[in-house]
Amino acid sequence: MSTRRKQNLSVDRALLGFLFLAAVLTIGPFLWIALASFKTQIALLMGTVKFTPVSMNYDEVLFGNTSTFARNFLNSVLVASASTMAAMTIGFLAGYSLLRLRWPAWVVNLFLLWAVVFNLVPPVTLAGAWYELFRGIGLSNDTVALILAHTTLHLPMALWLLSSFLREIPRELEEAAFIDGASFVKTLWRVVIPIMMPGLVSTGILVFIFSWNEFPVALALTNNTSATVPVGIAKFAQENEIKYTQMAAASVLSAIPALLALLFGQRYIVKGLTAGAVK
Amino acid sequence: MMATLTIQSLRKSFGAVEVLHGLDADIQDGEFIAILGESGCGKSTLLRIIAGLEDTTSGSICIDGTDVTQQSPRDRDIAMVFQSYALYPHMTVRQNIDFPLELMGIDKADRAGRIAETANLLNLTPYLDRKPRDLSGGQRQRVAMGRAIVREPKVFLFDEPLSNLDAKLRVQMRSEIRNLQQRLKVTAIYVTHDQVEALTMADRVMLMNKGKIEQFAPPLELYDHPASVFVAGFVGSPAMNLVEGEVRDRNRIMALGAEFPYAGTGAGEVTVGIRPEHVRIAEPGAALFSGRLMSSENTGDRLNLLLDVAGEAFRVSLNERLQLAPGDSVPLSVPDDCLHVFDRATGKRI
Amino acid sequence: MANFRGRGSARYFSILPAFLFLALLSALPLFNLFALSFAEVSWSGGQSTWTWVGLNNYLALGSDALFKAGILNTVILVGVATTAQVTIGLMLALACSRVGRRSRIYRTLFLLPILIPGIIIGAIWRLMYNYQFGVVNQIIDLVGLGPVDWLGSSSLALMSVIIVDIWHWTPFSFLLLLAAVEALPRDVSEAAQIDGASKWTEFRRISLPLLWPAIFTTFVFRAIIAFKVFDEVYLLTGGGPGTATEVISFTIYQRFFTQDNPGYGSAMSVTVIFIIAAVIAVAMTRQRSRSQ
Structure with a gap:
């Protein structure tokens, strides 16, 4: 018994070591880039280990005359917030409708099939199609176009996730509310939405992050003034081939939503990511 | 706050399948009605139609003389206790009970008074600020009751409210619900698959089978005068013995290889029902028929025998203790008025 | 509307926005993409002209x-x-x-x-x-x-x-x-x-x-x-x-x-x-x- 316990202990120790190594490999690049963002260009090129941290990279990225980062950041906040709100609202209503309001099976299947098939399509192919469409109807506001595109892009995911969370709510609760005298809207607002709040938060965080991160469609549909953070970074990297430390600073700044989400919503992210795939 | 409820030629189909085949029933002010039946007999559908959670295919529902068939649940002035209780998990007990009042637009002071009163009635006062997940099964059940009675509705609907409780609590809640209903004098409709619940709680029992009402009568009448073979077989435990028989010369029935005197109006092929508890061990020489003992079980207060009578399995339930061994021949008799006779073709009582 | 299930117009309004996005922003562009794959597009003065080229693009x-x-x-x-x-x-x-x-x-x-x-x-x-x-x-x-x-x-x-x-x-x-x-x-x-x-x-x-x-x-x-x-x-x-x-x-x-x-x-x-x-x-x- 005791040898067996010892054996188990050493196995556990080996596994913890393995996990620790994986964690170092995961976090390492972020630490390295974070360090680089506080270095001077020369310190980085020299490969110095000990250095005096400077904030000039951040100053330049955020407030520099030629830097578009602040504007990119605002664009991203606007696009991600608006498309998240839209995708969540539309996805919630559609999910509720499909699950609860007795649509014929083919309607339900049509939407579910769409949600699945749509995921197969590379966004780049849609970027081309949307570009042609928006150009065709003369939609000149890039930001509005991008919000529409991101809403479309993430609506299937929102619909899929919200449906799986909705499915967990017993129908009887809604029936009870209805008998208690609640209207359709009141039932949603006072009973369904509060109960599925964790699911809504999960979906919201994920859609926001995905929209924030989205690159090819944003690249296709925006210009210099309407560019989002990923587009801004890409342009910056291409145009200023050698401003490595500023690129590092910009990278750190654009990871902020991800870090915030991880810090405050880790539980919700896991819930959302697994619910989407497993169900 | 009393109400009559009238159901007229009510039909319900899901797609091509008809699950309720034209039901009619009149329910009086303040009556406690149990709808009894096996799962799938349509009892829950009927309750949900009365609640307004399902449409009717045809027919009508009237509450207090008003046709409510086209009304939404909230206009029907009904309250319902669900099998799962359907308590709002994000609200406290107080908020759960308050929710219907708030939706009725009652002002806050009145609401507080009514909540306190209801909580007091159901012994929920110490738990008002807890969430449902922090309550025991019995307490949740009481909150569900509270949410229903606080509105003072015209009709109470219960959908198997006790099936999630353990046996002991179920017996206790049975009388609590019954007492409460009698105190409040509200018409109540109670769906259950448990005949003991139905027979002990209800003023009248509506026994349903395959979307039809088999019998709608006071509990003892179901037991004493079952209207059909189905009712006869359903009500009573152990179940009634149902055997094939034939009426001869309008005065005797041949069944179980024996002859029973008969004074009824039936003729020809019939089904004969004999309750196990009405069978007696006959004095030597006075036996109407006899059986060979196959097995017996003693529950302390009763002795249940399984016999082979003329090749048919036959149950007998006695309240005396006897020393019997499998294979023994047991002489039996039945009082004349304890024979239930049904038309074999229609299954109806004759 | 009387019943709980149909909920009348709410049923249609709840699905409509999703349907519009499905039809106009994903089905239509994909259909457009499909049609476009058999054509060549030239631009002059802000006007696009499609010339059908059959399977040439695929070939x-x-x-x-x-x-x-x-x-x-x-x-x-x-x-x-x-x-x-x-x-x-x-x-x-x-x-x-x-x-x-x-x-x-x-x-x-x-x-x-x-x-x-x-x-x-x-x-x-x-x-x-x-x-x-x-x-x-x-x-x-x-x-x-x-x-x-x-x-x-x-x-x-x-x-x-x-x-x-x-x-x-x-x-x-x-x-x-x-x-x-x-x-x-x-x-x-x-x-x-x-x-x-x-x-x-x-x-x-x-x-x-x-x-x-x-x-x-x-x-x-x-x-x-x-x-x-x-x-x-x-x-x-x-x-x-x-x-x-x-x-x-x-x-x-x-x-x-x-x-x-x-x-x-x-x-x-x-x-x-x-x-x-x-x-x-x-x-x-x-x-x-x-x-x-």
Whole structure:
């Protein structure tokens, strides 16, 4: 018994070591880039280990005359917030409708099939199609176009996730509310939405992050003034081939939503990511 | 706050399948009605139609003389206790009970008074600020009751409210619900698959089978005068013995290889029902028929025998203790008025 | 409206916005894309003119070296990266599940790469792979190797991209597989242990077969996403050197936006969509026949 316990202990120790190594490999690049963002260009090129941290990279990225980062950041906040709100609202209503309001099976299947098939399509192919469409109807506001595109892009995911969370709510609760005298809207607002709040938060965080991160469609549909953070970074990297430390600073700044989400919503992210795939 | 409820030629189909085949029933002010039946007999559908959670295919529902068939649940002035209780998990007990009042637009002071009163009635006062997940099964059940009675509705609907409780609590809640209903004098409709619940709680029992009402009568009448073979077989435990028989010369029935005197109006092929508890061990020489003992079980207060009578399995339930061994021949008799006779073709009582 | 179920107009209003997005912003553009793939588009004075060219766009694909390179590189990347991600992900998931609570911090940390914009991942690794000062070369220098031109050498570039993809997406496989591992019924493995199975036998004969559907799902899921790879490549190599890291999304993007040749780009898109759909259909049927 005791040898067996010892054996188990050493196995556990080996596994913890393995996990620790994986964690170092995961976090390492972020630490390295974070360090680089506080270095001077020369310190980085020299490969110095000990250095005096400077904030000039951040100053330049955020407030520099030629830097578009602040504007990119605002664009991203606007696009991600608006498309998240839209995708969540539309996805919630559609999910509720499909699950609860007795649509014929083919309607339900049509939407579910769409949600699945749509995921197969590379966004780049849609970027081309949307570009042609928006150009065709003369939609000149890039930001509005991008919000529409991101809403479309993430609506299937929102619909899929919200449906799986909705499915967990017993129908009887809604029936009870209805008998208690609640209207359709009141039932949603006072009973369904509060109960599925964790699911809504999960979906919201994920859609926001995905929209924030989205690159090819944003690249296709925006210009210099309407560019989002990923587009801004890409342009910056291409145009200023050698401003490595500023690129590092910009990278750190654009990871902020991800870090915030991880810090405050880790539980919700896991819930959302697994619910989407497993169900 | 009393109400009559009238159901007229009510039909319900899901797609091509008809699950309720034209039901009619009149329910009086303040009556406690149990709808009894096996799962799938349509009892829950009927309750949900009365609640307004399902449409009717045809027919009508009237509450207090008003046709409510086209009304939404909230206009029907009904309250319902669900099998799962359907308590709002994000609200406290107080908020759960308050929710219907708030939706009725009652002002806050009145609401507080009514909540306190209801909580007091159901012994929920110490738990008002807890969430449902922090309550025991019995307490949740009481909150569900509270949410229903606080509105003072015209009709109470219960959908198997006790099936999630353990046996002991179920017996206790049975009388609590019954007492409460009698105190409040509200018409109540109670769906259950448990005949003991139905027979002990209800003023009248509506026994349903395959979307039809088999019998709608006071509990003892179901037991004493079952209207059909189905009712006869359903009500009573152990179940009634149902055997094939034939009426001869309008005065005797041949069944179980024996002859029973008969004074009824039936003729020809019939089904004969004999309750196990009405069978007696006959004095030597006075036996109407006899059986060979196959097995017996003693529950302390009763002795249940399984016999082979003329090749048919036959149950007998006695309240005396006897020393019997499998294979023994047991002489039996039945009082004349304890024979239930049904038309074999229609299954109806004759 | 009387009844609870129909809820009248609410039923239609609730589905309408989703339907509009489905019809106008995904079905219509995809249909448009399909139509466009049989045409050539020319612009003059803000007016576009479509000239029908039949199957010409599709026929041209056969002799397009970039398209072939794009498909080939993408398939290699999807195959290698996805296999590695699922394997490492499974190992991490089993390890986390085994050590239980003590792995909580790791479960959190592993989420990070999933949430970071792909383009930033590209930027980070571009700096790390840098010939002069990149940390990768600094590390191999410690053991007396290097420096290596990770992104500039046509024999190494694709592998370097694949390493980034593995780093980026292993956590996602890990997460999905962890959910599956944690959902394994405990009594089954206990029964196997009582039956005298060793840990390894128990894993191979009990756990692995039970995990198989989850492994398959994760693989398909990852492969679908990997097929769309674009962001990291865009910054890491831009498809170069030569066509060494040309991936299919990149090829399509260039047809549409760099060369403004939407007809040809559409034909490429339609072909790719069909390839993905076909591969998934085949995989699904095989998985189904296997599980029966």
